[in-house]
Amino acid sequence: MPLLSQRTAYSDSQARLSRYQAIPASHALSPIKPPVPCPLTLLCSPPAVRRVPPRFSIPPTNHEVMPGGSVNLTCVAVGAPMPYVKWMMGVVELTKEEEMPIGRNVLEVTNILQSANYTCVAISSLGMIETTAQITVKALPKPPTSLIVTETTATSVTLTWDSGNPEPVSYYYEFRVMAVNNIGRGPPSSLVDTRTSEQAPSSPPLAVQARMLSASTMLVQWEPPEEPNGQIRGYRVYYSSDLGAPLSGWQKHNTDDSRLTTISGLTTDITYSLRVLGFTSVGDGPPSDVLQVKTQQGVPAQPSSFEAEAELDTRIMLSWLWPVQDQITKYELMYWEANSGNKLSVTFPPAGSYAVEGLKPDTLYMFSLAARSEMGLGVYTQPIEARTAQSTPSAPPQEVHLLSLSSTSIKVSWVAPPAASRHGDIVRYSMAYQAATGEDLERQEVSGIRADVSSYILEGLEKWTEYQVWVRAHTDSELKLNLLPTLNCYLTSVTCYPLSPVPGAPPRKVEADALNSTALRVTWKPPLQVKQHGQIRGYQVVYSRLENGEPRGQPNIMDVSLPEAQRCLTSDFLHEAQVLMPVQSSSVHGGRLCCAHVYGAHVLDPKRPQC
Template identity: 50%
Template sequence: MGPQLKVVERTRTATMLCAASGNPDPDISWFKDFLPVNTTNNNGRIKQLRSGALQIEQSEESDQGKYECVATNNDGTRYSAPANLYVRVRRVPPRFSIPPTDNEIMPGGSVNITCVAVGSPMPYVKWMLGAEDLTPEDDMPIGRNVLELTDVRQSNNYTCVAMSTLGVIEAVAQITVKALPKPPGIPVVTERTATSITLTWDSGNPEPVSYYIIQHKSKISEDTYKEIDGVATTRYSVGGLSPYSDYEFRVVAVNNIGRGPPSDGIEAKTAEQAPSTAPRQVRGRMLSATTAIIHWDEPEEANGQIMGYRVYYTMDSAQQVNTWEKQIVRGSNFLTIQGLIPNKTYYIKVLAYTSVGDGPLSADLQIIAKTGVPSQPTDFKGEAKSETSILLSWIAPAQTGQDNQIMGYELLYKKGDDKEEKRISFEPTTTYLLKDLKPFTTYTFQLAARSKHGIGAYTNEISAETPQTQPSAPPQDVKCSSPSSTNILVSWRPPPTELQNGIITKYAIQYAATEGEDTTIQQISDIPPESSQYLLENMEKWTEYRVTVTAHTDVGEGPESLPQLIRTEEDVPSGPPRKVEVEAVNSTSIKVIWRSPMPTKQHGQIRGYQVHYVRMVNGEPMGQPGIKDILIEDVQEMVITELQAESTYSVAVAAYTTKGDGARSKPKLITTTGAVPEKPRLMVSPTNMGTALLQWHPPTLTHGPLQGYRLRFGRKDVDPLTIIEFPERENHYTTKEIHKGASYTFRLSARNKVGFGEETVKEINTPEDVPSGFPQSIAAEGGTTTTIQVSWNPLLLAERNGVIVKYALQYKDINSPRSPSELFITAPESTVTLDGLKADTTYDIKMCAFTSKGSGPYSPSVQFRTQPLDQAVFAKNFHVKAAMKTSVLLTWEIPDNYNAAQPFTILYDNGQSVEVDGKLTQKLITGLQAGTQYSFLLTNRGNSAGGLQHRVSTMTAPDILRTKPYLTGKTNLDGMVSVELPSVQTSEKVRGYYIVVVPLKKQRTGKFLKPWDSPDEMNLEE
């Protein structure tokens, strides 16, 4: 097969096919335009395939030509018919696939304009601004060009140009820079009142304006302009202004770009109005018994030009003011009133008026027509300084002459609507701090000055209120109940009214579990003040919680209520029993063992367990399941009987509370064994030679051939028993070393292919006799000049011949002709102290043991020597002062002649030791285990081996206190704090408890130094 005519697009792959056959197989080569095709020097672009075909990758126009396939072998050469390969170039004029888009941007903004053009050949793409090229000629990209514009301040048209050999195309993108509005025209005042100014203005902008902002401020103020936003028209009335006051106004335009500059400002004054406040500091004094002078200051808010004042006065304040005597004053701020009646009280009021009208009357000024009596204090006011104090202040009445000096003040005050007034007298001053008031309470006050001529007129009644504070008492009658296993209902009543100290704004509940893994304090806040109960939800089941309630005012939180302990209701256990194990006991019984469910999943007191079992055949249950019930919580095992031999059973266990049974454990499969032999018949015959003859007969039912026997035997007071197995033909055995005075047990079972059957049990008791041995390892320690402590080990088991009831100890001076002294010690004691001995003397000591039948032989003599007199006793009375859970306090006494330079060493707990200064008489040993027996040995480091020693033993306290005390409230001002002690449930005999309170030292970092990890590490004697 020769090549065929082929047309391919440039850059595509062209394949010219050729195949030839012959014998031998011919070699194929290629010619182009009658010249051999080079397949080696073109980087693999032109290659000949194994099939003989010629493959041209990335075809070029130069590859076009006439191709021939040549087949050659030893017999000759053959040329194929020529075939032309034409390489054509695709030609597509340029076009924009992604033309540039128009954009609107803020002044100084940035924008990227993308332009993409395609064609064949691919066009070059450049950007132009008018006639200016923005893309360098030598760096013109193909196909895609992105124009990046930054800090654009001016609108322009940008042109994207795409060019190739087939043409040039253009596209324009318009970039528009948005502009801020211009300032509006100067506003014009078109209308004014005492409290408003109406303005109009010209827009000043050809483009649309979104809205206007009016800025205004008082001319005499240094504050910034106030703004009125969102004005949609060019006319607006600005209200809320002060009468007869100068203001500045200006207008700002806003469009969708932002706000422009403000217009030029304009000044305007509001119109007059009658005064809105009364004249200030109205005061007066008597010039004589019938003449008074009254002074005042201008009103604070005159609202215009004051034209004058009217002064009203009367002796009967109950009359209408328009019936009072009056006088008009123009051009001055005082008035002299003549013709008053001596010793009468006059009430005086003053008002100011403008051209518009009258202002309000001042408060009553009381003045007594009596010479020398002080006038009324002025500007009397009260201000709360704390929740329990109010600061009163005033201006003292004018004083004329040394004879009319103010000698003090009289203050009348009362609480709220109380009828009872309290009176206080104090020295001349202009302020007075009234203390010990009740928070959140309104008080009324009246003040009068006092001279030697008498008490002046009291001021008008003023009032002041003490601020709120946090409640000083907790909510009352806090109660808790558990309506379900996950809910707690908390109810309460508000704190006593007189102790609320404000308006109750909310309540808060604090609660925490007293057991389990999570005992962190949780809080429910923002409970409405009208609520008197709250339901705590999603609580842990069957868990004890500690609940308190607090009341809040705006100032803060009050004290917590006394804690309520409440346990959520029981529920069925959500967790199954753990570690369920099943084992076959025999052919008809299985034993089930388990552990209680996880404590966090018991959800109540476990009342018992149910064991569910069913026989399985081919993986399917057969018949009704059986249920065994155990009503005792502590029992965690059960033997199920009356089962079928060699049968498989599925077993599951569930715990139950009073609410019902909980989750079952994962089923366990167990297969009962085949039947085992019954008990063999056993006979035991003891002899007088310390042996016993055992004889037995096979069981009546063996359930198959017997394979042997197993004998377990030994003393009842020694573990473990000796085990011997016998072949099936064996029927007797003689045991040796049968001790006197002991109880022995013999257990024999027969075995078949399934296993050992039930054991036959026989017990024998050998008669007692006197011991045949003596106490072992007799030693002495802790000797002094007059005492020796002797210790020993019991007799060998085989030599006791019964129960040892006592020991006899003989000792004598080896140099004395006298008979030895004898001492009896009741078993099971293993130590005794010999006292009354001679110093620096050697003694012979020997011992024997007794059973109920008598004494055994004495031990060989052992010699010990007491200390010489010149070796001083280094310590006395070594004993345990206190034994705590993890520590023991040891104390001793030091003789006067002891060398304190030599330290002590205390040995304990299998080789541990601690060195103690020779001057000390006590040591606290820490890091011990609770409920453990310890022995402590006190030695003098200066002594040689075998020197003086003291030994004591004790047991540490049991671990029964496992929870910390609770602080039930905050520390009060007297330093008192209430502590709730944990309840202790134990069968141990407790003599007492320590309550230890230790002040902590603060470090430089501000944190407290914690000197102990446990109270047991504290020396309670310090």
């Protein structure tokens, strides 16, 4: 049963009866005494009221909810007089008679588990009306029916069933089938049991070991395959003194489903290779790896299940099975780089594992192991390989160059570290840069630069500021070994200035005064600080002779290399000459002199010299 509650809004109007008193007025010109006033009572009846039957101004609406959901149903009715409003569900009244509100009633329905219709009723002296709202609970689908197994194979089961739902479902789950729609899962079907058919084992017997019981009798034992794919009917042991011969040419020894067997009649003082496989009623599984044994009593067998795994960028852990009752005095290990013939050897006490240290990062190594007893050295295992983990590069990116592109940007380019120093695949680059002077001296980082990128543009730099830039190469060693390559990977740093632009404004207050008939004095003020765009390195005074208002001949240039200079003297003018004289401020731009070509002043009619 859903939980119900109501909120009430009440409104009404009332007619009022008013009492008034009337007093007759005195005659203004009467010479006699005015009469005593007498009270007069008037009854004022209310005005005529319009009578309107009830109607719904806001009828309730239908809703869809999830199981256990909640909803508010609002019903508003108007009329004259205003009607009372109540809620009903079927014949059950949900609003108490003494709590019935006027005009508006809100029904709160919570914990809805099934669909239902709710009726809003409006009642006044002029009649009764009702309207119905439906709350629909979104239902889970019904369970599928008639579930049967129609086909089985070694790796699959085919099931068929009837939907059991009039509405479409989104998808099904197999075995215990559940129908699913956009609301969720329906209940599961009844359980159906079946068994997949057998097939040959898909993995070889595990932990194969062997030892000599005598000079001509061998004991072989193993563990069942990890994936038998059925009931193991037995095992076959293949053995041969010729390792290179095909398996079909090896001798074969059959046994039941036990986990050990003995092979007799072997030739003494030679090395046998053996492999073991299991079979079901369907066929044979794959054979185990080759295990070699010397037919010499007391000499240890070849270590079995020999494996290698990289633990660090300079260490590989070797492991193998402890031999069966062999009196081993020590192990002898040979290892070498895959592309090198320089073999290294090491001996160590009896154990089931050994860590090879001091290896090169991201390098492929080969390993071969043999056991030794007092009776002699056993057979070395077939070489196995393992690659050391990647490490952080031992050399920085090469040929790092910086190029100023503008007053606020620098292009950084580089070449990857040498191949021998990468110790893995370069997966990304990162960069750091820091201003050498200025207010903001905090080092900034740029990460996630793709490995196939060889340049990056730093933008938003401070103008005319010296920057130091570091470039770092990364491998994926931090992903495999949980290391922090940023602590020890190599980086390259270079220092550069952003491009200093030309001044953004000409010198100010340029003036020229004639000193005598052949000399002028030129004075000026530097551009505003915000327009200098760097450090002013000097000025140029360019002057030409004018004839009829046009420059004549090549202009003369006077360099004033003192940045603090604000005046200069020019001479060798002709008497009474007209001179065009612009003044330019200059700054350093990538080692070149860059000028703002702005005309500062015209000296047209110099005065006569003042003697």
